[in-house]
Amino acid sequence: MNAGPGSKEDKKIKLSIDLVLDLYSSLLIEIWEIVSSLIGEAILSLLLNLTTQKLKDKYPFLASLKITEEGIAWNKVREECRTLSPIEAHRGFQSLINHLFHLFSALAEGVISRELFPKVFPKVKEAERILFPK
Amino acid sequence: MSFEIKEIAESAGTNLSNLFDFSSFAVFWKEGPTLYLYQDESCPPSFTQEVKKNIAQVWSVLGEEQIDVDRMDLQIEKPKLKPRAFNIDSQATLKSHLTLPLAIEGEIFGCISINSEQSNAFDAQDLQFFSVIGSQMATTLKHFQRFSSVKTMAIYDTLTGLFNRRYFEERLGVEAQKAFYGGASLSLVMIDIDHFKKVNDTFGHTEGDKVLREISSLLKTSVRKKDTVARYGGEEFILILPEAGIEESLMIAERIRRLVENGPFEVGRARINLTVSLGISNFPTHRAKSKEELVKMADQALYDAKRGRNRVCIYNPVSH
Numbered sequence: 001m002n003a004g005p006g007s008k009e010d011k012k013i014k015l016s017i018d019l020v021l022d023l024y025s026s027l028l029i030e031i032w033e034i035v036s037s038l039i040g041e042a043i044l045s046l047l048l049n050l051t052t053q054k055l056k057d058k059y060p061f062l063a064s065l066k067i068t069e070e071g072i073a074w075n076k077v078r079e080e081c082r083t084l085s086p087i088e089a090h091r092g093f094q095s096l097i098n099h100l101f102h103l104f105s106a107l108a109e110g111v112i113s114r115e116l117f118p119k120v121f122p123k124v125k126e127a128e129r130i131l132f133p134k
Numbered sequence: 135m136s137f138e139i140k141e142i143a144e145s146a147g148t149n150l151s152n153l154f155d156f157s158s159f160a161v162f163w164k165e166g167p168t169l170y171l172y173q174d175e176s177c178p179p180s181f182t183q184e185v186k187k188n189i190a191q192v193w194s195v196l197g198e199e200q201i202d203v204d205r206m207d208l209q210i211e212k213p214k215l216k217p218r219a220f221n222i223d224s225q226a227t228l229k230s231h232l233t234l235p236l237a238i239e240g241e242i243f244g245c246i247s248i249n250s251e252q253s254n255a256f257d258a259q260d261l262q263f264f265s266v267i268g269s270q271m272a273t274t275l276k277h278f279q280r281f282s283s284v285k286t287m288a289i290y291d292t293l294t295g296l297f298n299r300r301y302f303e304e305r306l307g308v309e310a311q312k313a314f315y316g317g318a319s320l321s322l323v324m325i326d327i328d329h330f331k332k333v334n335d336t337f338g339h340t341e342g343d344k345v346l347r348e349i350s351s352l353l354k355t356s357v358r359k360k361d362t363v364a365r366y367g368g369e370e371f372i373l374i375l376p377e378a379g380i381e382e383s384l385m386i387a388e389r390i391r392r393l394v395e396n397g398p399f400e401v402g403r404a405r406i407n408l409t410v411s412l413g414i415s416n417f418p419t420h421r422a423k424s425k426e427e428l429v430k431m432a433d434q435a436l437y438d439a440k441r442g443r444n445r446v447c448i449y450n451p452v453s454h
Contacts, residue, residue, distance in 0.1 A: 038258055039234065039265040046237050050197045106195040107233050110254070111261050 016086035016131075023127040024093040025074050030123060031100065032071060034115055039108075041069040048072070051099045059092030090131055097124070142278070146246070146271050153267075154260055156248040157181070157226065161271075162189045163236075163244040184228035185249050192233045196242055226251035232261055234268040238276040246271060291365040293343055294350035302364035302372055309362075309376050310425035313417050321383035321416045322432040323373040325353070325390065328409045328443045330369040333401065341401045345408070348399055356390050372432070380416050380448060387412045387446045395444060409444035411436060420449050 036044045048067045056063040061080045066073035081089050104112035147159040158177045171186055233247035246268050250256070256264075289301040297305070306322075313320035327333075327349060334342040346369065353363045353371055362374040375383050391410055398405040413435025415428050422428040431449040439447040 038261045040269055042269055043234060043237065043265060046235065046240060046242070049240065054197060103195060106192050107235075108256070108261055109230055109232075111232065111256055111258060115258050 017081050017084060017089060020086045020089045020093070020131065021074070021078055021081060023130065024090075024097075025072075027093075027097070027120065027123050027127060028072055030120055031097070031116065034119060035104070035112060038112060038115060041071075045069050047100065047103050051096055051103065054099065055092070055095055059088075059095065061089065062092050062096060086131070142271060142274050146267060150248065150264075150267060153263055154248060154256070155250075156255065157251045158185060158249045160185050160189060160247050160249065161236075161244065162193065162246070178224040178226065180224070181226050181228060181249075181251070185231075185247065188228060188231060188249075189233060189245055189247055192245055192247075196235055196245075223251065229253045230255045232256050232264050234265055236268065236272040236275060238272050243272075243275070243279075294347055294365050296350050296354070296371070297362060297364040299364060299366055302362065302366065302374070305362045305364075306374055306425050306429070309374055310417075310428065312376070317418075318377050319379045319417065320428070321373075321375040321378045321380070321414060322428055323375065323383060323387050323390075324366065324413045324429075324432040324436040325371040325373070325387075326411050326436055326440065327369040327394075328411055328440075330408075333406070333408075337401045337404070345399055345401060349394065349408075349410070352393055353390060356393060357386060361386075372429075378416075380414070380419055383414050383416060384446060384448065387414055391444065391446055411439035411443050412446040413437065413439050413449065414446065415449045420451070 032044065045067050048065075052062045052065055052067065061077060061084055064076040064080045066076060101113065101116075104116070143161040146161075150156070150159055158181065160171055162171055171182075171189070177185070228249055229251055230253055231247050231249045233245055235242045236244040236246060246264075248256070248260075248264060289297055291298040309320055312318055327345070330342070330345075333345055346365075350363070350365070350371070353373070357363055357373060357375070358378075360376055361378075364372050364374075366372040373386070375386065378386070391412060394408055394410045397407050399408055413432050415422065415431035415435060417428055420428070420431050422431055434453075435447045435449040438450065438453060439445050
Protein backbone atom coordinates (compact mmCIF):
# COMPACT_ATOMS: atom_id res chain seq x y z
CA MET A 1 0.00 0.00 0.00
CA ASN A 2 1.33 3.43 -0.90
CA ALA A 3 1.79 5.94 1.85
CA GLY A 4 -0.85 8.64 1.49
CA PRO A 5 -0.20 12.35 1.97
CA GLY A 6 0.40 13.22 5.57
CA SER A 7 1.25 9.65 6.53
CA LYS A 8 4.27 8.85 8.71
CA GLU A 9 6.21 7.53 5.69
CA ASP A 10 5.49 10.68 3.72
CA LYS A 11 6.66 12.93 6.55
CA LYS A 12 9.83 10.91 6.86
CA ILE A 13 10.60 11.34 3.15
CA LYS A 14 9.83 15.07 3.25
CA LEU A 15 12.03 15.46 6.25
CA SER A 16 14.88 13.68 4.52
CA ILE A 17 14.48 15.70 1.33
CA ASP A 18 14.45 18.89 3.35
CA LEU A 19 17.54 17.73 5.16
CA VAL A 20 19.34 16.98 1.89
CA LEU A 21 18.35 20.35 0.48
CA ASP A 22 19.39 22.18 3.64
CA LEU A 23 22.74 20.45 3.70
CA TYR A 24 23.51 21.06 0.05
CA SER A 25 22.20 24.62 0.02
CA SER A 26 24.51 25.52 2.88
CA LEU A 27 27.35 23.70 1.12
CA LEU A 28 26.75 25.56 -2.14
CA ILE A 29 26.47 28.88 -0.28
CA GLU A 30 29.86 28.16 1.26
CA ILE A 31 31.31 27.27 -2.17
CA TRP A 32 29.74 30.41 -3.64
CA GLU A 33 31.27 32.64 -1.02
CA ILE A 34 34.76 31.22 -1.35
CA VAL A 35 34.91 30.88 -5.13
CA SER A 36 33.13 34.13 -6.00
CA SER A 37 35.77 36.00 -4.01
CA LEU A 38 38.40 34.36 -6.24
CA ILE A 39 36.90 34.46 -9.72
CA GLY A 40 33.94 36.80 -9.38
CA GLU A 41 30.20 36.20 -9.41
CA ALA A 42 29.85 36.47 -13.19
CA ILE A 43 32.26 33.63 -14.01
CA LEU A 44 31.08 31.49 -11.11
CA SER A 45 27.42 31.76 -12.09
CA LEU A 46 28.45 30.91 -15.66
CA LEU A 47 30.29 27.80 -14.47
CA LEU A 48 27.39 26.72 -12.26
CA ASN A 49 24.94 27.18 -15.11
CA LEU A 50 27.20 25.20 -17.43
CA THR A 51 27.33 22.39 -14.89
CA THR A 52 23.58 22.22 -14.25
CA GLN A 53 22.98 22.24 -18.03
CA LYS A 54 25.40 19.37 -18.42
CA LEU A 55 23.70 17.33 -15.71
CA LYS A 56 20.07 18.17 -16.41
CA ASP A 57 19.40 15.04 -18.47
CA LYS A 58 20.47 12.81 -15.63
CA TYR A 59 19.16 14.99 -12.82
CA PRO A 60 16.38 17.19 -14.25
CA PHE A 61 15.67 18.86 -10.89
CA LEU A 62 19.07 20.62 -11.09
CA ALA A 63 17.77 22.68 -14.02
CA SER A 64 15.39 24.41 -11.62
CA LEU A 65 18.24 25.89 -9.62
CA LYS A 66 18.09 29.55 -10.57
CA ILE A 67 21.66 30.79 -10.75
CA THR A 68 22.44 34.43 -11.37
CA GLU A 69 25.24 36.78 -10.39
CA GLU A 70 23.23 37.48 -7.24
CA GLY A 71 23.50 33.88 -6.10
CA ILE A 72 21.45 30.67 -6.17
CA ALA A 73 17.69 30.77 -5.68
CA TRP A 74 16.33 27.59 -4.06
CA ASN A 75 12.56 28.12 -4.10
CA LYS A 76 11.85 26.32 -7.34
CA VAL A 77 14.17 23.41 -6.69
CA ARG A 78 12.52 22.86 -3.29
CA GLU A 79 9.19 22.57 -5.05
CA GLU A 80 10.60 20.21 -7.69
CA CYS A 81 12.18 17.96 -5.09
CA ARG A 82 8.96 17.30 -3.20
CA THR A 83 8.42 14.10 -5.13
CA LEU A 84 12.07 13.13 -5.35
CA SER A 85 13.79 10.48 -3.27
CA PRO A 86 16.42 11.92 -0.93
CA ILE A 87 19.02 9.55 -2.37
CA GLU A 88 18.35 10.82 -5.88
CA ALA A 89 18.61 14.43 -4.72
CA HIS A 90 21.82 13.65 -2.86
CA ARG A 91 23.32 11.98 -5.96
CA GLY A 92 22.36 14.94 -8.13
CA PHE A 93 23.95 17.47 -5.81
CA GLN A 94 27.00 15.29 -5.28
CA SER A 95 27.45 15.09 -9.04
CA LEU A 96 27.03 18.88 -9.31
CA ILE A 97 29.75 19.46 -6.74
CA ASN A 98 32.08 16.90 -8.35
CA HIS A 99 31.65 18.54 -11.76
CA LEU A 100 32.29 21.95 -10.27
CA PHE A 101 35.49 20.75 -8.62
CA HIS A 102 36.56 19.25 -11.95
CA LEU A 103 35.93 22.59 -13.69
CA PHE A 104 37.78 24.50 -11.00
CA SER A 105 40.82 22.31 -11.30
CA ALA A 106 40.75 22.47 -15.12
CA LEU A 107 40.73 26.25 -14.94
CA ALA A 108 43.02 27.00 -12.06
CA GLU A 109 44.60 23.68 -11.14
CA GLY A 110 44.98 23.60 -7.36
CA VAL A 111 44.42 27.29 -6.67
CA ILE A 112 40.65 27.11 -6.10
CA SER A 113 40.75 23.64 -4.55
CA ARG A 114 43.39 24.72 -2.04
CA GLU A 115 41.01 27.41 -0.78
CA LEU A 116 37.91 25.25 -0.98
CA PHE A 117 39.01 21.94 0.46
CA PRO A 118 39.78 22.91 4.07
CA LYS A 119 36.40 24.63 4.42
CA VAL A 120 34.14 22.55 2.22
CA PHE A 121 35.49 19.02 2.51
CA PRO A 122 34.59 18.62 6.23
CA LYS A 123 31.07 19.79 5.38
CA VAL A 124 30.75 17.19 2.60
CA LYS A 125 31.83 14.52 5.05
CA GLU A 126 29.40 15.82 7.65
CA ALA A 127 26.57 15.79 5.11
CA GLU A 128 27.34 12.18 4.25
CA ARG A 129 27.44 11.24 7.93
CA ILE A 130 24.04 12.85 8.55
CA LEU A 131 22.46 11.34 5.47
CA PHE A 132 23.93 7.90 5.90
CA PRO A 133 24.41 7.28 9.59
CA LYS A 134 26.29 4.05 10.31
CA MET B 135 41.99 38.35 -35.37
CA SER B 136 40.69 41.87 -35.64
CA PHE B 137 42.86 44.88 -34.97
CA GLU B 138 40.90 45.80 -31.81
CA ILE B 139 41.26 42.35 -30.26
CA LYS B 140 44.99 42.37 -30.93
CA GLU B 141 45.24 45.79 -29.33
CA ILE B 142 43.31 44.72 -26.24
CA ALA B 143 45.25 41.46 -25.91
CA GLU B 144 48.54 43.26 -26.29
CA SER B 145 47.61 45.90 -23.75
CA ALA B 146 46.39 43.27 -21.25
CA GLY B 147 49.54 41.19 -21.77
CA THR B 148 51.76 44.18 -21.18
CA ASN B 149 49.95 45.21 -18.00
CA LEU B 150 49.74 41.66 -16.66
CA SER B 151 53.49 41.34 -16.86
CA ASN B 152 53.72 44.12 -14.27
CA LEU B 153 51.39 42.29 -11.90
CA PHE B 154 52.34 38.63 -12.10
CA ASP B 155 55.35 36.50 -12.54
CA PHE B 156 54.49 34.23 -15.45
CA SER B 157 56.10 32.71 -18.49
CA SER B 158 53.46 33.41 -21.08
CA PHE B 159 50.11 35.05 -21.56
CA ALA B 160 47.65 33.64 -24.06
CA VAL B 161 44.30 34.72 -25.43
CA PHE B 162 42.24 32.07 -27.13
CA TRP B 163 39.51 33.47 -29.32
CA LYS B 164 36.90 31.97 -31.59
CA GLU B 165 35.83 34.04 -34.56
CA GLY B 166 33.59 32.12 -36.92
CA PRO B 167 35.27 28.81 -37.71
CA THR B 168 38.75 30.05 -36.86
CA LEU B 169 40.40 29.76 -33.49
CA TYR B 170 43.05 32.26 -32.64
CA LEU B 171 45.75 31.97 -30.08
CA TYR B 172 47.52 35.13 -29.13
CA GLN B 173 50.81 34.62 -27.43
CA ASP B 174 53.92 36.62 -26.74
CA GLU B 175 56.86 36.45 -29.08
CA SER B 176 59.40 34.85 -26.79
CA CYS B 177 57.45 31.61 -26.29
CA PRO B 178 59.34 28.62 -27.67
CA PRO B 179 57.26 26.47 -30.07
CA SER B 180 57.11 23.49 -27.70
CA PHE B 181 55.71 25.69 -24.93
CA THR B 182 53.17 27.21 -27.32
CA GLN B 183 52.11 23.70 -28.28
CA GLU B 184 51.50 22.81 -24.64
CA VAL B 185 49.56 26.01 -23.99
CA LYS B 186 47.52 25.27 -27.09
CA LYS B 187 46.68 21.77 -25.88
CA ASN B 188 45.83 22.94 -22.39
CA ILE B 189 43.60 25.76 -23.51
CA ALA B 190 41.80 23.48 -25.97
CA GLN B 191 41.19 21.04 -23.14
CA VAL B 192 39.76 23.78 -20.93
CA TRP B 193 37.61 24.89 -23.85
CA SER B 194 36.03 21.46 -24.11
CA VAL B 195 35.66 21.12 -20.33
CA LEU B 196 33.71 24.37 -20.47
CA GLY B 197 31.20 22.55 -22.62
CA GLU B 198 32.26 24.06 -25.91
CA GLU B 199 33.01 21.87 -28.91
CA GLN B 200 35.80 19.32 -28.74
CA ILE B 201 38.89 20.57 -30.51
CA ASP B 202 41.32 18.32 -32.30
CA VAL B 203 44.47 20.30 -31.50
CA ASP B 204 46.50 18.84 -34.34
CA ARG B 205 43.83 19.53 -36.90
CA MET B 206 42.46 22.84 -35.73
CA ASP B 207 42.75 25.91 -37.87
CA LEU B 208 44.72 27.91 -35.38
CA GLN B 209 46.29 31.23 -36.15
CA ILE B 210 48.96 32.14 -33.68
CA GLU B 211 49.82 35.77 -33.22
CA LYS B 212 53.09 36.37 -31.47
CA PRO B 213 53.68 40.02 -30.75
CA LYS B 214 56.42 41.23 -28.45
CA LEU B 215 55.01 42.27 -25.12
CA LYS B 216 56.59 45.32 -23.62
CA PRO B 217 58.21 46.45 -21.40
CA ARG B 218 59.16 43.10 -19.90
CA ALA B 219 60.98 40.60 -22.01
CA PHE B 220 60.04 37.00 -21.35
CA ASN B 221 62.88 34.62 -21.34
CA ILE B 222 61.69 31.07 -21.46
CA ASP B 223 64.03 28.18 -21.76
CA SER B 224 63.58 26.52 -25.13
CA GLN B 225 63.11 23.19 -23.32
CA ALA B 226 60.60 24.60 -20.82
CA THR B 227 57.39 22.72 -20.22
CA LEU B 228 54.07 24.00 -18.98
CA LYS B 229 53.87 23.32 -15.25
CA SER B 230 51.05 25.57 -14.07
CA HIS B 231 48.40 27.88 -15.42
CA LEU B 232 45.37 29.99 -14.64
CA THR B 233 42.71 29.94 -17.34
CA LEU B 234 39.44 31.82 -17.31
CA PRO B 235 36.58 31.92 -19.77
CA LEU B 236 35.91 35.17 -21.57
CA ALA B 237 32.16 35.49 -21.36
CA ILE B 238 29.45 38.09 -21.52
CA GLU B 239 25.81 37.43 -20.67
CA GLY B 240 26.39 33.70 -20.39
CA GLU B 241 28.06 33.38 -23.78
CA ILE B 242 31.64 32.10 -23.81
CA PHE B 243 33.65 33.50 -26.69
CA GLY B 244 37.17 32.65 -25.67
CA CYS B 245 39.60 32.07 -22.85
CA ILE B 246 42.58 33.87 -21.39
CA SER B 247 45.39 32.20 -19.57
CA ILE B 248 48.66 32.90 -17.85
CA ASN B 249 51.11 30.06 -17.94
CA SER B 250 54.27 29.17 -16.13
CA GLU B 251 57.18 26.81 -16.43
CA GLN B 252 57.28 26.71 -12.60
CA SER B 253 55.08 24.39 -10.54
CA ASN B 254 52.45 26.03 -8.32
CA ALA B 255 53.37 29.43 -9.72
CA PHE B 256 50.03 31.05 -8.89
CA ASP B 257 48.08 31.62 -5.70
CA ALA B 258 44.62 32.84 -4.73
CA GLN B 259 45.60 36.48 -4.93
CA ASP B 260 46.88 36.01 -8.49
CA LEU B 261 43.57 34.41 -9.40
CA GLN B 262 41.64 37.33 -7.89
CA PHE B 263 43.64 39.87 -9.90
CA PHE B 264 43.48 37.77 -13.03
CA SER B 265 39.71 37.35 -12.83
CA VAL B 266 39.22 41.12 -12.54
CA ILE B 267 41.40 41.63 -15.61
CA GLY B 268 39.57 38.80 -17.39
CA SER B 269 36.15 40.28 -16.81
CA GLN B 270 37.35 43.75 -17.87
CA MET B 271 38.81 42.24 -20.99
CA ALA B 272 35.62 40.33 -21.78
CA THR B 273 33.55 43.52 -21.45
CA THR B 274 35.94 45.48 -23.64
CA LEU B 275 36.11 42.77 -26.28
CA LYS B 276 32.34 42.47 -26.41
CA HIS B 277 32.02 46.23 -26.63
CA PHE B 278 34.40 46.31 -29.61
CA GLN B 279 32.57 43.41 -31.24
CA ARG B 280 29.26 45.27 -30.95
CA PHE B 281 30.82 48.54 -32.04
CA SER B 282 32.35 46.99 -35.13
CA SER B 283 29.06 45.34 -36.13
CA VAL B 284 27.25 48.67 -35.72
CA LYS B 285 29.99 50.33 -37.76
CA THR B 286 29.60 47.68 -40.46
CA MET B 287 25.83 48.15 -40.56
CA ALA B 288 26.27 51.90 -40.83
CA ILE B 289 28.50 51.94 -43.90
CA TYR B 290 27.75 48.77 -45.86
CA ASP B 291 24.79 47.77 -47.97
CA THR B 292 23.61 44.50 -46.46
CA LEU B 293 22.53 42.90 -49.74
CA THR B 294 25.57 43.56 -51.90
CA GLY B 295 28.32 44.18 -49.35
CA LEU B 296 29.19 47.38 -51.20
CA PHE B 297 29.33 50.71 -49.41
CA ASN B 298 25.90 52.21 -48.89
CA ARG B 299 24.65 55.56 -50.10
CA ARG B 300 25.29 57.21 -46.76
CA TYR B 301 28.93 56.22 -46.85
CA PHE B 302 29.13 57.31 -50.49
CA GLU B 303 27.94 60.83 -49.55
CA GLU B 304 30.50 60.97 -46.76
CA ARG B 305 33.37 59.71 -48.94
CA LEU B 306 32.40 62.03 -51.79
CA GLY B 307 32.55 64.96 -49.35
CA VAL B 308 36.16 64.11 -48.51
CA GLU B 309 37.23 63.49 -52.13
CA ALA B 310 35.42 66.60 -53.40
CA GLN B 311 37.22 68.73 -50.80
CA LYS B 312 40.53 67.34 -51.98
CA ALA B 313 39.65 67.96 -55.61
CA PHE B 314 38.01 71.37 -55.30
CA TYR B 315 40.65 72.84 -52.99
CA GLY B 316 43.67 70.82 -54.02
CA GLY B 317 43.04 70.96 -57.74
CA ALA B 318 43.08 67.17 -58.25
CA SER B 319 40.88 65.45 -60.75
CA LEU B 320 37.79 63.57 -59.58
CA SER B 321 35.37 61.45 -61.57
CA LEU B 322 32.04 59.85 -60.82
CA VAL B 323 30.57 56.92 -62.74
CA MET B 324 26.89 56.19 -62.29
CA ILE B 325 25.78 52.72 -63.37
CA ASP B 326 22.35 51.27 -63.97
CA ILE B 327 21.47 47.69 -64.93
CA ASP B 328 19.38 47.67 -68.11
CA HIS B 329 15.94 46.06 -67.95
CA PHE B 330 16.52 44.86 -64.41
CA LYS B 331 12.79 44.97 -63.68
CA LYS B 332 12.38 42.15 -66.21
CA VAL B 333 14.79 39.96 -64.21
CA ASN B 334 12.77 40.50 -61.04
CA ASP B 335 9.44 40.00 -62.80
CA THR B 336 10.54 36.83 -64.61
CA PHE B 337 12.71 35.09 -62.05
CA GLY B 338 11.60 36.63 -58.76
CA HIS B 339 13.32 38.95 -56.30
CA THR B 340 15.60 36.31 -54.81
CA GLU B 341 17.21 35.70 -58.20
CA GLY B 342 17.24 39.45 -58.82
CA ASP B 343 19.17 39.91 -55.59
CA LYS B 344 21.64 37.28 -56.73
CA VAL B 345 22.28 39.26 -59.92
CA LEU B 346 22.81 42.43 -57.88
CA ARG B 347 25.40 40.61 -55.79
CA GLU B 348 27.18 39.23 -58.87
CA ILE B 349 27.35 42.62 -60.52
CA SER B 350 28.53 44.17 -57.27
CA SER B 351 31.44 41.77 -57.01
CA LEU B 352 32.28 42.42 -60.67
CA LEU B 353 32.35 46.17 -59.94
CA LYS B 354 34.61 45.67 -56.94
CA THR B 355 37.15 43.77 -58.98
CA SER B 356 37.05 46.24 -61.89
CA VAL B 357 38.20 49.35 -60.07
CA ARG B 358 41.47 50.58 -58.58
CA LYS B 359 42.32 50.22 -54.90
CA LYS B 360 41.66 53.90 -54.16
CA ASP B 361 38.21 53.91 -55.78
CA THR B 362 34.92 53.66 -53.90
CA VAL B 363 32.10 51.44 -55.15
CA ALA B 364 28.69 52.06 -53.61
CA ARG B 365 25.13 50.95 -54.14
CA TYR B 366 23.25 54.11 -54.93
CA GLY B 367 19.81 52.58 -54.71
CA GLY B 368 17.82 49.76 -56.37
CA GLU B 369 19.82 48.59 -59.37
CA GLU B 370 21.96 51.75 -59.47
CA PHE B 371 25.59 51.90 -58.43
CA ILE B 372 28.09 54.71 -58.25
CA LEU B 373 31.87 54.85 -58.39
CA ILE B 374 34.09 57.56 -56.96
CA LEU B 375 37.34 57.66 -58.90
CA PRO B 376 39.81 60.02 -57.22
CA GLU B 377 42.57 61.50 -59.36
CA ALA B 378 41.00 60.03 -62.49
CA GLY B 379 40.61 62.14 -65.60
CA ILE B 380 38.01 61.57 -68.31
CA GLU B 381 40.16 59.08 -70.22
CA GLU B 382 40.93 56.87 -67.27
CA SER B 383 37.30 56.97 -66.10
CA LEU B 384 36.12 56.06 -69.56
CA MET B 385 38.52 53.13 -69.61
CA ILE B 386 37.19 51.81 -66.28
CA ALA B 387 33.57 52.36 -67.30
CA GLU B 388 34.07 50.63 -70.66
CA ARG B 389 35.75 47.68 -68.93
CA ILE B 390 32.73 47.28 -66.67
CA ARG B 391 30.30 47.58 -69.56
CA ARG B 392 32.13 44.89 -71.53
CA LEU B 393 32.47 42.55 -68.56
CA VAL B 394 28.73 42.70 -67.87
CA GLU B 395 27.89 42.35 -71.56
CA ASN B 396 30.06 39.25 -71.81
CA GLY B 397 28.29 37.70 -68.76
CA PRO B 398 26.32 35.50 -68.84
CA PHE B 399 24.63 35.51 -65.44
CA GLU B 400 23.13 32.48 -63.82
CA VAL B 401 19.56 33.13 -62.81
CA GLY B 402 17.73 30.13 -61.42
CA ARG B 403 18.44 27.39 -63.92
CA ALA B 404 18.82 29.80 -66.80
CA ARG B 405 21.80 31.77 -68.04
CA ILE B 406 20.93 35.25 -69.16
CA ASN B 407 22.77 38.14 -70.75
CA LEU B 408 22.64 41.53 -69.14
CA THR B 409 23.92 44.98 -69.99
CA VAL B 410 24.58 48.15 -68.05
CA SER B 411 24.47 51.84 -68.90
CA LEU B 412 27.04 54.20 -67.45
CA GLY B 413 27.32 57.97 -67.08
CA ILE B 414 30.52 59.85 -66.28
CA SER B 415 31.11 63.29 -64.79
CA ASN B 416 34.47 64.82 -64.00
CA PHE B 417 35.98 67.65 -62.06
CA PRO B 418 37.41 70.00 -63.28
CA THR B 419 36.40 69.22 -66.89
CA HIS B 420 32.67 69.73 -66.32
CA ARG B 421 33.12 72.69 -63.99
CA ALA B 422 30.91 71.40 -61.21
CA LYS B 423 30.70 73.88 -58.34
CA SER B 424 29.69 71.37 -55.71
CA LYS B 425 29.67 67.63 -55.08
CA GLU B 426 25.89 67.64 -55.55
CA GLU B 427 26.33 69.16 -58.99
CA LEU B 428 28.95 66.54 -59.88
CA VAL B 429 26.47 63.76 -58.93
CA LYS B 430 23.74 65.46 -60.95
CA MET B 431 26.03 65.59 -63.99
CA ALA B 432 26.83 61.86 -63.72
CA ASP B 433 23.10 61.19 -63.43
CA GLN B 434 22.40 63.24 -66.56
CA ALA B 435 25.13 61.39 -68.44
CA LEU B 436 23.53 58.12 -67.35
CA TYR B 437 20.19 59.42 -68.62
CA ASP B 438 21.83 59.94 -72.04
CA ALA B 439 23.35 56.43 -71.94
CA LYS B 440 19.96 54.96 -71.09
CA ARG B 441 18.53 56.28 -74.36
CA GLY B 442 20.47 53.64 -76.28
CA ARG B 443 21.41 51.33 -73.37
CA ASN B 444 24.56 49.23 -73.05
CA ARG B 445 26.78 52.25 -73.49
CA VAL B 446 28.94 54.75 -71.66
CA CYS B 447 28.18 58.49 -71.93
CA ILE B 448 30.24 61.39 -70.68
CA TYR B 449 28.36 64.39 -69.34
CA ASN B 450 27.53 66.78 -72.16
CA PRO B 451 26.37 70.26 -71.10
CA VAL B 452 24.86 70.88 -74.53
CA SER B 453 22.29 68.10 -74.22
CA HIS B 454 21.08 69.40 -70.80
